[in-house]
Amino acid sequence: DGGITQSPKYLFRKEGQNVTLSCEQNLNHDAMYWYRQDPGQGLRLIYYSQIVNDFQKGDIAEGYSVSREKKESFPLTVTSAQKNPTAFYLCASSPGQVYGYTFGSGTRLTVV
Amino acid sequence: RKEVEQDPGPFNVPEGATVAFNCTYSNSASQSFFWYRQDCRKEPKLLMSVYSSGNEDGRFTAQLNRASQYISLLIRDSKLSDSATYLCVLTSYNTDKLIFGTGTRLQVFP
Numbered sequence: 474d475g476g477i478t479q480s481p482k483y484l485f486r487k488e489g490q491n492v493t494l495s496c497e498q499n500l501n502h503d504a505m506y507w508y509r510q511d512p513g514q515g516l517r518l519i520y521y522s523q524i525v526n527d528f529q530k531g532d533i534a535e536g537y538s539v540s541r542e543k544k545e546s547f548p549l550t551v552t553s554a555q556k557n558p559t560a561f562y563l564c565a566s567s568p569g570q571v572y573g574y575t576f577g578s579g580t581r582l583t584v585v
Numbered sequence: 586r587k588e589v590e591q592d593p594g595p596f597n598v599p600e601g602a603t604v605a606f607n608c609t610y611s612n613s614a615s616q617s618f619f620w621y622r623q624d625c626r627k628e629p630k631l632l633m634s635v636y637s638s639g640n641e642d643g644r645f646t647a648q649l650n651r652a653s654q655y656i657s658l659l660i661r662d663s664k665l666s667d668s669a670t671y672l673c674v675l676t677s678y679n680t681d682k683l684i685f686g687t688g689t690r691l692q693v694f695p
Contacts, residue, residue, distance in 0.1 A: 506682070508685075514687060515672075515685050515686060515687035515688065516629070516672075516685040518682060521682060531682075561626075563628055563629075567683075570616075570617060570676045570682070570683060571616070571617045571676070573617075573619045573621075573631045573634065573674070573683070574631075574683060575631075576628035576629055576630070577628060578627070578628050579627070579628050581626075
């Protein structure tokens with residue numbers, strides 16, 4: 474079955490550490506996206522990529538980094554520069570905006 | 586003004602009721618429209634696209650009013666399983682991204 478897989482489901486990070494969230498899709502979608510969701514708030518775009526080896530900052534890119542070396546993979550690194558990283562992180566992919574997005578099941582990151 | 590605005594709710598309705606949500610948008614160039622459903626602590630899932638002529642999928646009906654810049658979602662014969670947050674989503678002609686509303690929470694009670 475085609476889909477989009479995020480791992481891990483839960484992640485705990487100590488202050489000052491970098492952590493990387495995985496996102497893999499086998500839907501053959503060109504575009505991939507990372508969003509952050511905080512309680513009671515909507516989805517906020519962190520980074521997106523329309524094609525391999527290219528990506529753009531979203532609305533809240535500070536403290537995050539991404540890479541897109543393969544079409545299937547779009548990992549997100551939460552760096553120590555991100556001051557408030559505790560949130561629900563969602564990865565999505567799309568064959569084109571008119572079709573909407575397919576989301577992964579998310580990673581819940583907590584700073585301890 | 587926010588690009589997408591939704592009433593956060595909650596809308597508390599009994600089983601079997603009909604309930605409707607509206608969502609207004611500010612960019613008249615918006616091209617594609619969707620309703621997503623998000624269950625508590627889960628990812629959003631596409632419920633339905635919204636077409637200019639309106640469209641129906643079982644108990645769900647979506648409408649688009651370009652003149653007044655809003656879309657709507659009507660749910661008939663509400664089920665307990667319809668309890669969720671419903672996200673209004675749209676694209677703009679000149680961007681590569683979807684824009685998400687903050688959602689309307691629906692709670693269906695027995």
